[in-house]
Amino acid sequence: MDSASPAPMDSAPGAFWRTIDQAVLARALTCPSLNQRGQRQVAKTIETGIFLPVGNHGWIHSANSPAIEDGSFGRVLDITRRAELRGFDFALSPAIWRGRKGPTNHWMHALESITTSAALLQATDRIKVFATTHMVVYPPATIAKMVSTLDQIGPGRVGLNLVTGASYLDMSHVGLWNDDLDHDKRYDLGDEWISLVKQFWTDEIIDFKGEFFETDNGHMGPKPSKMPELVNAGSSDRGFRFAAENCDIAFTLANDEPKYLSTVRRTKEAARELGRTDLKTYGSITLVPAETDALAEARVKHFNDGVDSEAVLDIIAGYAQNKDAAKTGANSKFFTEGAPPQALMDGYMSGSYDTLAERLATIVNDGDLDGIMLIVPDYTKDLDAVTDHIFPKLAEYGVLTRVTPNE
Numbered sequence: 001m002d003s004a005s006p007a008p009m010d011s012a013p014g015a016f017w018r019t020i021d022q023a024v025l026a027r028a029l030t031c032p033s034l035n036q037r038g039q040r041q042v043a044k045t046i047e048t049g050i051f052l053p054v055g056n057h058g059w060i061h062s063a064n065s066p067a068i069e070d071g072s073f074g075r076v077l078d079i080t081r082r083a084e085l086r087g088f089d090f091a092l093s094p095a096i097w098r099g100r101k102g103p104t105n106h107w108m109h110a111l112e113s114i115t116t117s118a119a120l121l122q123a124t125d126r127i128k129v130f131a132t133t134h135m136v137v138y139p140p141a142t143i144a145k146m147v148s149t150l151d152q153i154g155p156g157r158v159g160l161n162l163v164t165g166a167s168y169l170d171m172s173h174v175g176l177w178n179d180d181l182d183h184d185k186r187y188d189l190g191d192e193w194i195s196l197v198k199q200f201w202t203d204e205i206i207d208f209k210g211e212f213f214e215t216d217n218g219h220m221g222p223k224p225s226k227m228p229e230l231v232n233a234g235s236s237d238r239g240f241r242f243a244a245e246n247c248d249i250a251f252t253l254a255n256d257e258p259k260y261l262s263t264v265r266r267t268k269e270a271a272r273e274l275g276r277t278d279l280k281t282y283g284s285i286t287l288v289p290a291e292t293d294a295l296a297e298a299r300v301k302h303f304n305d306g307v308d309s310e311a312v313l314d315i316i317a318g319y320a321q322n323k324d325a326a327k328t329g330a331n332s333k334f335f336t337e338g339a340p341p342q343a344l345m346d347g348y349m350s351g352s353y354d355t356l357a358e359r360l361a362t363i364v365n366d367g368d369l370d371g372i373m374l375i376v377p378d379y380t381k382d383l384d385a386v387t388d389h390i391f392p393k394l395a396e397y398g399v400l401t402r403v404t405p406n407e
């Protein structure tokens with residue numbers, strides 16, 4: 001690490017507990033709150049992470065998005081180091097293949113996920129880094145070896161976000177769309193793909209004969225120091241099954257509105273039905289915080305005043321041109337077809353620090369979530385608001401994190 005690196009975290013046992021206001025903690029532990037369905041909640045610690053803004057304009061589709069989110073590697077590195085310093089558990093870099101039409105040139109510059117993850121692992125000490133891969137793009141041997149190498153760079157800290165890809169436009173323009181694979185077939189390929197990757201990571205000799213892949217007396221080293229954590233973010237029934245059968249964590253777009261909460265709960269139920277009582281569920285949540293509800297609303301309005309409608313319609317068209325788009329879960333598409341274009345992705349939440357703490361607690365408690373991954377407009381100021389104001393209030397609702405406020 002260079003001299004600009006942040007000081008290492010205090011990792012002594014108990015450091016996290018010392019940073020929480022003891023009165024708040026005592027209340028959280030001894031006075032379980034009631035959730036919206038009147039059930040008692042006991043305090044629990046969740047995993048927290050950030051969805052890295054690896055493309056220009058981050059996740060705000062607007063001419064008024066914070067200019068600081070330029071999608072450059074330097075910026076992503078700075079954000080990841082700050083997140084590590086604050087105590088976030090993980091950072092996830094998405095896999096993006098295409099920029100958007102429209103005047104803001106949204107995501108015209110977007111970093112590649114695996115090489116970005118390699119550099120982030122080298123530059124950090126503790127935080128987990130999830131790289132994203134489209135299973136239909138890379139053969140299993142390629143990713144198995146890349147991830148084993150990532151594990152040498154950041155031992156035990158690498159994870160993999162497995163996606164099938166659902167936007168025709170995102171992938172076809174660079175020759176990565178395979179029309180022979182329909183929605184469910186892409187997941188069938190995924191089942192085979194990940195089972196072969198796991199064999200590369202564990203077995204000495206790999207003789208594999210499947211519908212899509214084959215090996216011949218294969219071998220691979222190095223083996224990862226521990227099995228990399230696997231996540232999937234599909235929201236179709238087939239996607240849930242893939243996650244339950246192959247992954248450690250299922251991600252879903254989350255919000256405290258009933259339609260989102262039911263999907264969040266459904267993810268865990270689907271896993272239980274498939275016998276996966278240990279599958280963790282994480283919510284991906286967009287927050288627009290401010291000191292008051294009115295100021296937060298004004299921020300949303302400012303973003304919407306500059307909305308790049310062409311970019312949003314382009315994203316929607318990308319999913320619509322997938323010939324079996326109807327099978328893709330609504331929560332996987334980020335925007336709703338037919339709705340007026342808005343700068344923020346579906347399910348965003350704006351509000352004061354108190355409002356957002358209460359709403360986040362509802363999602364975690366009522367959605368039975370094990371973790372959350374945050375999207376914010378400005379990953380400096382807004383993450384400070386999260387760590388200094390929102391997460392400390394979360395503890396009052398019995399939801400604890402390992403994140404510590406700024407001194």
Ligand SMILES: Cc1cc2nc3c(=O)[nH]c(=O)nc-3n(C[C@H](O)[C@H](O)[C@H](O)COP(=O)(O)O)c2cc1C
Nearest residue numbers: 094095164165166233234235236239284328329332
């Ligand atoms: C938290 C989260 C992260 C995602 N990351 C990516 C990504 O990096 N690249 C991508 O093409 N799709 C990404 N997606 C989209 C879905 O995973 C993708 O469309 C999925 O393959 C379709 O799933 P489904 O048909 O089961 O709904 C993400 C979705 C969510 C909710």
